[in-house]
Amino acid sequence: MLRHFYVLPCFISCDIETMCVELLPVLFLVVLAVCVSAAPQPLLDLGMFANPPADPCLNNSLAIQCVPEFQNIAFGREVEASSTCGLTPSRHCKVHQNDYDSQNCFVCDSRRQHPSSYLTDLNIQSNDTCWVSAPGTERAYNVTLTLPLGKKFEVTYVNLKFCSRIPENMVFYKSKDFGKSWIPLQYYSSECQQTFNIDPGSVVTKANEQAALCSQEYSKGDHNFGTRVAFSTLKDRPSSFQHDESPVIQDWVTATDIKISFLKLGGPSTMGHFPAELAEDEMFYGVSDFAVGGRCKCNGHASRCVENQEGRLACECRHNTEGDDCEKCKPFHLDRPWARATKTDAHECVGKSSIVTTVKLALLS
Ligand SMILES: [Ca+2]
Numbered sequence: 001m002l003r004h005f006y007v008l009p010c011f012i013s014c015d016i017e018t019m020c021v022e023l024l025p026v027l028f029l030v031v032l033a034v035c036v037s038a039a040p041q042p043l044l045d046l047g048m049f050a051n052p053p054a055d056p057c058l059n060n061s062l063a064i065q066c067v068p069e070f071q072n073i074a075f076g077r078e079v080e081a082s083s084t085c086g087l088t089p090s091r092h093c094k095v096h097q098n099d100y101d102s103q104n105c106f107v108c109d110s111r112r113q114h115p116s117s118y119l120t121d122l123n124i125q126s127n128d129t130c131w132v133s134a135p136g137t138e139r140a141y142n143v144t145l146t147l148p149l150g151k152k153f154e155v156t157y158v159n160l161k162f163c164s165r166i167p168e169n170m171v172f173y174k175s176k177d178f179g180k181s182w183i184p185l186q187y188y189s190s191e192c193q194q195t196f197n198i199d200p201g202s203v204v205t206k207a208n209e210q211a212a213l214c215s216q217e218y219s220k221g222d223h224n225f226g227t228r229v230a231f232s233t234l235k236d237r238p239s240s241f242q243h244d245e246s247p248v249i250q251d252w253v254t255a256t257d258i259k260i261s262f263l264k265l266g267g268p269s270t271m272g273h274f275p276a277e278l279a280e281d282e283m284f285y286g287v288s289d290f291a292v293g294g295r296c297k298c299n300g301h302a303s304r305c306v307e308n309q310e311g312r313l314a315c316e317c318r319h320n321t322e323g324d325d326c327e328k329c330k331p332f333h334l335d336r337p338w339a340r341a342t343k344t345d346a347h348e349c350v351g352k353s354s355i356v357t358t359v360k361l362a363l364l365s
Contacts, residue, residue: 056303057318063346065300066318073153074120074258074292080146081116083133085284090135093281094225095165105281108132119145119290123161128226128288130163136265136283139168143285145260147292148179150313151305152325154253155294158185158260159230164286165266166218169195172231174255182259184212186231190219206238210252228289244342258292300341301326320349 057066085092085108093105108114114132121129133143158172169189173182192200192214200216218229234240239249262285267278296305298315308314308324317326319341320333329338329349339347 055318057301057346063319063341063348065341065343065346066298066303067300068296068298068302068304068315070156070293070295072291073149073155073294073296074147074290075122077120077147077149079116079119079131079290080144080148081119081131081133082142082144084114084116085132085134086110086113086115087134090284091281092132092135092164092284092286093279094163095282114286116145119287120147123289123291128161128163130286130288131290132164133262133285135280139265139267139278139283140263141265141283141285143262145262145287145290146179147258147290149256149258149292152176152254152256152297153292153294154250154297155233155255155258155292156253157230157232157291157293158258159228159289159291159293160260160287161226161228161289161291162286163225163288164284165225165282166227166229167262167264167285168219168266169263171196171261171263173259173261175257175259176251176254178256179259183210185233186212187214188216188218188229189214190216192216204237209237209239209246209248244340250340253294254297255294260290298326300346319346320351 057064089107089109091105091107095104106112114130116131118129119131131145136143155174167188169187171187172185174185175182187196187198189195192198196214198212198214200214202211202213204211204213218227233253234243234249237249237252239246243249265278265283265285296302296313296315298305298317299321301319301321302315302317304316305313306316312324314324315326317323319326320330321338322328322330327338333349333351335350338349339345341347
C-alpha cells in the first residue's frame with residue numbers, strides 16, 4: 001500500500017518504500033536540470049531594482065543648493081581667431097629665453113597647419129599642438145581669440161600656455177551679453193601706466209570689486225615658449241569667500257564669452273634699453289592651450305547643463321525653477337520671490353498648493 005508520495009516539480013512521483021528511494025537523489029538532479037533549462041527567462045533585469053543615483057539637488061526630499069561640476073569649459077569648444085597662419089606659407093621660430101635658435105623653426109602652410117582647434121584640444125605635455133597667428137609686420141599687431149560659451153557660466157580662471165614670446169600688451173575680456181559688449185578682466189603690459197593708464201600697484205577693495213587690474217609680471221624677464229599666463233577671477237577680491245552672499249562677485253565671474261586681445265608682440269628683455277628688434281620669423285603669436293575653469297551658471301538650482309529642445313545649452317532646473325540659468329520660478333510657483341540657492345537655504349520656488357499643504361501638515365502635526 002502506498003503510504004507516502006513525494007511529488008516532484010515535474011510531476012514524477014514514487015513510493016517511498018520502493019527502490020525509488022535510492023534513485024531519489026539522481027532523479028532530483030535530472031528533474032532539476034530539465035526544469036531549469038525549460039524555465040522561462042526572467043522578465044525583469046534585477047539591475048532595475050538598484051537604487052537610482054541620488055539627486056544632488058535634494059537631501060531626504062528637502063531641496064538643497066546644487067551646482068554643475070567644475071571643469072575646463074573651453075575644452076573642445078571652437079575659438080574664433082582673427083588671424084591664423086597658413087594662408088600663405090610662413091616661417092616661425094620658437095624662442096627660449098634670449099637664445100634665438102634658427103634650428104628651432106617650423107613652416108606653416110596649407111599642409112602644415114596650426115588651426116584654432118589646437119587651442120582647446122587635449123593638452124599633452126609631450127605633444128603640444130599650437131595655434132599660430134599669421135606673421136605681423138610690426139610690433140604693434142592686433143590679434144584676438146574669442147571663445148563663445150553659449151550660455152552664462154561662472155568663470156574662475158583663464159589660462160594661456162604660449163608657444164611664442166608672451167605678448168608685450170594683452171587684455172583678457174568677458175562678455176555677459178553674447179558678445180554685444182566686452183568688459184575687461186585683466187590687463188598685461190610691461191608699462192601698465194603708459195599703455196593702459198592703470199597703476200600696476202592698484203588693489204581691489206570692496207568699493208571696486210569689478211575693477212580690472214594690470215600686471216607687469218610677465219615683463220620682468222623673458223617669459224617665452226611654454227610659459228603659462230594664469231588669471232584668477234577671484235584672487236585678491238575681498239568678497240571671493242562670500243560668493244553666496246555677494247551679488248557683485250557673482251556678477252563679476254559671470255560670462256557668456258571670453259576674449260583675449262593681443263596688442264603688441266613680445267620681445268627680448270630690454271634690461272632698461274630700447275627694445276631689440278624682432279627677427280621676421282619671431283613676429284607671431286602662438287598659444288598651445290586656452291583653458292577656462294568654471295561652472296555652468298544655474299544659480300544653485302541645477303546639478304548639470306544639457307542641450308535643450310532648441311539645441312542650446314541650458315540648466316536642468318530643479319526646485320520649481322526654470323530658464324536657461326534657472327533664473328525664475330515656474331508658472332504657478334510664484335508665491336514667494338525667486339532667489340539664488342545658498343548653502344543654508346535652497347530658496348525653492350513654491351506655489352499656493354505647496355503652501356496650503358505645508359500649512360495643513362503643520363496643523364495636523
Ligand atoms: Ca593644443
